Amino acid sequence: MACAALRGMPRVVAYGLFVALVLGAPAAYAFDPLVYLGLREAPPPAPTPTTLPFDLTVDTDGASKDVERGLRDASTLAKLRQEPPDTAETLVRVAEADLPKLIDALWGLGYYEASVSFDIAGARLGLGTSIVPAIRAAESYRGRGVVPVRIVARTGPQFTFRRIAIVDVDTGTAFPPEVMPARVVKLEPGQPARAADIIAAEARVVDRLRAQGHPFAKVVRRTPVADHPARAFDITLAVEPGPKANLGAITTRGLTTVDPGPVETFIYARPGDPYSPQALEDIRKSLGKVEILGGVRVREGQALDANGNLPIDIEFTERKPRAVGASVAYSTIDGPELRTYWAHRNLFGGAETLRLEASLFYATPWIGSDDRGVTDFGIDDLGGRFAATFVKPGLWNTRNDLLASALVERNRTVGYTVRHAAGDLGLRHRWSDMASMQAALRIDRGQTSDPLGQITYTLVGFPVSATLDTTDNLLDPTRGYRFTAAVAPYPAALGSTVNMTVARATGTTYYAIDEDARYVLAGRASLGVIVGPDLDEIPSNYRFYAGGGGSVRGYRYQSLSPRINRTPIGGRSIFEASFEARIKITDTIGIVPFVDTGMAFDDAFPDFDNQLQTAVGLGLRYYTAIGPIRVDVAAPINRRPGDRPVALYISIGQAF
Numbered sequence: 001m002a003c004a005a006l007r008g009m010p011r012v013v014a015y016g017l018f019v020a021l022v023l024g025a026p027a028a029y030a031f032d033p034l035v036y037l038g039l040r041e042a043p044p045p046a047p048t049p050t051t052l053p054f055d056l057t058v059d060t061d062g063a064s065k066d067v068e069r070g071l072r073d074a075s076t077l078a079k080l081r082q083e084p085p086d087t088a089e090t091l092v093r094v095a096e097a098d099l100p101k102l103i104d105a106l107w108g109l110g111y112y113e114a115s116v117s118f119d120i121a122g123a124r125l126g127l128g129t130s131i132v133p134a135i136r137a138a139e140s141y142r143g144r145g146v147v148p149v150r151i152v153a154r155t156g157p158q159f160t161f162r163r164i165a166i167v168d169v170d171t172g173t174a175f176p177p178e179v180m181p182a183r184v185v186k187l188e189p190g191q192p193a194r195a196a197d198i199i200a201a202e203a204r205v206v207d208r209l210r211a212q213g214h215p216f217a218k219v220v221r222r223t224p225v226a227d228h229p230a231r232a233f234d235i236t237l238a239v240e241p242g243p244k245a246n247l248g249a250i251t252t253r254g255l256t257t258v259d260p261g262p263v264e265t266f267i268y269a270r271p272g273d274p275y276s277p278q279a280l281e282d283i284r285k286s287l288g289k290v291e292i293l294g295g296v297r298v299r300e301g302q303a304l305d306a307n308g309n310l311p312i313d314i315e316f317t318e319r320k321p322r323a324v325g326a327s328v329a330y331s332t333i334d335g336p337e338l339r340t341y342w343a344h345r346n347l348f349g350g351a352e353t354l355r356l357e358a359s360l361f362y363a364t365p366w367i368g369s370d371d372r373g374v375t376d377f378g379i380d381d382l383g384g385r386f387a388a389t390f391v392k393p394g395l396w397n398t399r400n401d402l403l404a405s406a407l408v409e410r411n412r413t414v415g416y417t418v419r420h421a422a423g424d425l426g427l428r429h430r431w432s433d434m435a436s437m438q439a440a441l442r443i444d445r446g447q448t449s450d451p452l453g454q455i456t457y458t459l460v461g462f463p464v465s466a467t468l469d470t471t472d473n474l475l476d477p478t479r480g481y482r483f484t485a486a487v488a489p490y491p492a493a494l495g496s497t498v499n500m501t502v503a504r505a506t507g508t509t510y511y512a513i514d515e516d517a518r519y520v521l522a523g524r525a526s527l528g529v530i531v532g533p534d535l536d537e538i539p540s541n542y543r544f545y546a547g548g549g550g551s552v553r554g555y556r557y558q559s560l561s562p563r564i565n566r567t568p569i570g571g572r573s574i575f576e577a578s579f580e581a582r583i584k585i586t587d588t589i590g591i592v593p594f595v596d597t598g599m600a601f602d603d604a605f606p607d608f609d610n611q612l613q614t615a616v617g618l619g620l621r622y623y624t625a626i627g628p629i630r631v632d633v634a635a636p637i638n639r640r641p642g643d644r645p646v647a648l649y650i651s652i653g654q655a656f
Helices: 001-007 011-023 065-074 088-108 132-139 193-210 260-264 277-287
Strands: 054-059 115-120 123-125 147-154 160-168 218-227 232-240 248-251 293-300 309-318 321-332 335-344 353-362 382-392 399-414 417-431 437-450 453-460 464-469 482-492 500-512 519-530 573-584 589-601 613-623 628-636 649-650
Touching: 054 065, 065 088, 088 115, 088 123, 088 132, 088 147, 115 132, 123 132, 193 218, 193 232, 193 277, 248 260, 277 293, 277 309, 293 321, 321 649, 335 628, 573 613, 589 628
Parallel strands: 054 147, 160 232, 248 309
Antiparallel strands: 115 123, 115 147, 218 232, 293 309, 321 335, 335 353, 353 382, 382 399, 399 417, 417 437, 437 453, 437 464, 453 482, 464 482, 482 500, 500 519, 519 573, 573 589, 589 613, 613 628, 628 649
């Protein structure tokens, strides 16, 4: 019967009734969508003989919304609206206990002549008044109605800062501007004298001194003076900087199945280095790259050691050694892709990682075959890739890592088809968390085919690369820069059938306009060249192509290069550039207007005879704890025949 009744109602009403029946919510609450959206408070429960529900309002005589919000946040009674008391005395005593809290809240907003009282069913309750009249008035509503309760606040004038002093407690003198600049304190004469601003300033002052090497800096005394006739507020913060220190002994604990030696090679700080919170954060950040570590807690010592240095204790927690995962990717141009992987994070007990990854994807038809329909789909339209990667970090407890990988792949892009197997064996040296260099032996055997013909090749070479990364976040950088450079010679003397050298360099930079990084400018540029053979002698998968989600958005993946009958054949050089303005509208929502440009060229160095292809777009970002979820829509500006008007990209992390 209930189900039949629900079917006869509008869907929203039926859902509201269902929630009310299941969760036991009051009917008025269940049917009010504004309550669900947080735009309106739920009404108080209905009166009963055993409870005294009440309705709380706030009268601020026209003061700002911040005042009303501050009073509600400070009031315990406001938090109990859905839990009515059993007796009138309980209601009144909670209100009585709220009075000093409400005064503190108003003082915290800079209203030092404020007064607050309660009106409970017409009876006034203030500091020092009898609670009996309010109890009688509230009790008269038992079983017949909701008790009206009103906070009556008269703020008076808002005081402003007049004098702000940050002094050294040992000398009694103010810190010089180079030690404590005004931009750190951020308290200025004429600014509303809010307590929250003072507390925030104290935190910034302490952080400034800690960043200058004083680990035990603290505010030891706060001296506020309110000048009522002048409506002015003076504040003096007495600060104890404490001794300046360097890092002392660094100890680690918590590893049970992992040899600590290789893990500790990721600690680049050394005893005697200058102390700063950033140095400790860098330790935590670099250790976070060790996959077997589930948590890294860096603790400062409570006192300096005999040499005046600060001991550091690092506690690890281990993750489960094995992991299995899968992902789905899709773009309107590149099509769908399924990926799955299995990983072991501690293969031999030294934090070694082995990762096996397989993917199945739609092998993009050549541009010349765009008229194929769904019914033409066959097994040849599938591409696949299987890869294995092994990393042995901290060889012999040094900053050298052994790297090995293998790949078997069949792929078809808009320009070529490739079948090949490749393997790498290399060594990476880490100078620091920001800089590393690696060299490897690479062997690749395969076959490619495109409009220029078919090439069966063997390549043996020594790829060398270097990386420098000063950014503050992997998936959502706001400051710093990244630079990577790689060169890979494949000489015929080693058995390569194609005597060539491939080189590429890419740089990105990030600039936060404001301190909170709500407005960030990001730029990327990339240049690549192939020296040696003519274009038709280079295997198709080693040529350069632009276009796609990680290149020039809005164009089909790898479609920007010299072409034969609209089919891209790749180039011997490439240039790409991107610019983004990353704007946070709220803490979780942002927009990103962007411009991408690029092209691959026939010559061994970009000659720009072929016009650069440019696209503009707008992205939406939803910021999560693990990184932003990215949705980008891009449109080519100078469309060519076959280019689609728009493209959609969805992924995790910024575009670059």
